[in-house]
Amino acid sequence: MSKKQIMSPLPGTFYRKPSPDSENFKNDGDSVEIDDVVGLAEVMKSFHEIKSTVSGGKIQFLIEDGDAIMPGQVIAEVE
Amino acid sequence: MTDSRSVLIANRGEIAVRVNKACRELGIKTIQVYSDADIDSLAVKMSDEAIRIGPAVSAKSYLNIDNILAAAKSSGADAIHPGYGFLAENSEFASAVESSGIKFLGPSSQAIKLLGDKVSARELVSSLNVATVPGSDGRVSDLSHAQVLAKDIGFPLMIKASAGGGGRGIRPVYTGDDLSRYFPQASAEALASFGDGGLYIEKYIASARHIEVQILGDGETYLHLFERDCSLQRRRQKVWEEAPATCLSDETRKGMCDSALKICQAVRYRGAGTVEFLYDTNSEDYYFLEMNTRIQVEHPVTEMVTGIDIVKEMICVGFGGKLSLKQNELKMTGHAIECRINAEDPSKDFMPWPGTISKISFPEQSGVRFDSMLFEGYEVPPFYDSLLGKLIVYDQDRSRAIDKLKHVLDKFIIEGIPTTVRLHEKLVNDGDVIAGRVDIEFLEKWLLEQF
Structure with missing residues (x-):
């Protein structure tokens, strides 16, 4: 089975949940649809939703909550 | 006379450059802290000494009190300049600097704490007969309470959501009828938007x-x-x-x-x-x-x-x-x-x-x-x-x-x-x-x- 990638369109800090006390937008193993929010990018103190550009099952995140991301960097893979 | 004093600059960006410049003109040695993202910054280049304090994310570097204090101690800094933002108005940071025997280039931690708290600052200022924006000074329990306060403050008023911020959840009201109509509505909206229907009212200053x-x-x-x-x-x-x-x-x-x-x-x-x-x-x-x-x-x-x-x-x-x-x-x-x-x-x-x-x-x-x-x-x-x-x-x-x-x-x-x-x-x-x-x-x- 081939894997599809979700890449960050933005540079900044990546968050997997809307606020520190919330649940993750998606957990490893979830399935995703196109336009599902998979995380937030904090760019210069402003927050932007990162939406999936692909659909598929069994999402696997490659970036931890609070890590730095660069444009084009793969955030997660789906099957 | 040569000055042997040194200042650790606990900030980044243009204000770190500005403080470096001022210290240089005063003949004071500068110690610039930096995160991994700022190793090539102008402030680092200008400084006499630079110390890494952590990764790019500010919570782990410019907001990390322990790392900044450790840098100050290891470099033998005499004082810390906090710049603006980050820890500049954090009274815990100022207090930690004070008790470490290093000078904090700013007011005392007590003054920061007193003036940084909205309620205590308003109390202090009122006791000095300096006016604050007339308002409910806290939550308004219900419409009848709002009507009593409105008589005191006068129209126009602003109804604000306690949980709002950044201009959201604010509604101007011009008459008593407006108030009766909009108060319940604003409360319902606040509950829906912020999960908290609490409101307060303040005098609206039109221009x-x-x-x-x-x-x-x-x-x-x-x-x-x-x-x-x-x-x-x-x-x-x-x-x-x-x-x-x-x-x-x-x-x-x-x-x-x-x-x-x-x-x-x-x-x-x-x-x-x-x-x-x-x-x-x-x-x-x-x-x-x-x-x-x-x-x-x-x-x-x-x-x-x-x-x-x-x-x-x-x-x-x-x-x-x-x-x-x-x-x-x-x-x-x-x-x-x-x-x-x-x-x-x-x-x-x-x-x-x-x-x-x-x-x-x-x-x-x-x-x-x-x-x-x-x-x-x-x-x-x-x-x-x-x-x-x-x-x-x-x-x-x-x-x-x-x-x-x-x-x-x-x-x-x-x-x-x-x-x-x-x-x-x-x-x-x-x-x-x-x-x-x-x-x-x-x-x-x-x-x-x-x-």
Whole structure:
């Protein structure tokens, strides 16, 4: 089975949940649809939703909550 | 005499550059802390010594009290300059610095704590007979409570959601009927938007300006350096600042500056600070908003019109020195305007956009100052505030300063990333801005209608 990638369109800090006390937008193993929010990018103190550009099952995140991301960097893979 | 003192700069960006410069001119050694994202920054290049304090994410570097204190101890720093933002108004940080035997270049941790808390600051200010914006001073339980308060405060009023912020959940009401109609509605909306239906009410000032007074104190002597007008704001962020505030009468100016001094005296203030007021242009009344216990972004406009180097003064008094200036020797001459240059794209709803600066140039002439962290080839990191620098122009009066600003913005080039230079070019050519017909709501309306 081939894997599809979700890449960050933005540079900044990546968050997997809307606020520190919330649940993750998606957990490893979830399935995703196109336009599902998979995380937030904090760019210069402003927050932007990162939406999936692909659909598929069994999402696997490659970036931890609070890590730095660069444009084009793969955030997660789906099957 | 050589100065053997050293200052650790617990900040980054343009203010770290500004503090490095002031220390150098005073003959004080600088120790610049940096995160992994700032190793190539101008502040690091300028400093005498640089110490890494952690990864790019500010919670693990510039907000990490333990790492900053460890850097100060290992380098033998005599004092810490907190800049603005990050830990500058964190009383726990100031207190930790105080108890480590290192000087904190700012007020005491108690003063930071007292003035940083909205409730205790309002109490202090009221006890000094300085007005605050009339309001409910907390949650309004129900409509009948609101009606009683409305009689006291008078219309128009603002209903605000306790859990709101940044301009959200605010509704103006002009009559008692409005209040009866909108109060329950606002409560329901607040509950739906913020998960909390709590409301408070405040007097609505229809055409208000943001005026603030710069002060300096050494714990015994207190000086005001007059005022700035910072009414051009977007989402409560200042965009353009001026000194003096030409809308003020001499009497109002004196009243405001004296009120600011009273607050400083009451807390035996040490360092540079700013007392912010909301000024009602119709009634000429002014109301205390808050006091910022640190150097402010827009301090250069005051430096230009008074000739005082505020950063050097705050370093001197922070080391225990006394102010050598006297109030009656201070005066304002001419007019200064500051434009904040941010790494934001004004044509895309001010989307911040980091990247590499490929070219930068501006006319270097008298009365033009560019306080920034930029150089050609600098890679603006995505992890921090979008402020790149401040363009300040000075001339003998406001209309000449506006003309100079037009000329300078026309020749001002930053290439590689989008910036707010183009916004300022449009503002400086706007009839209302040129005439000074603005208030704190002006810029957001103007952006919707004319930008």
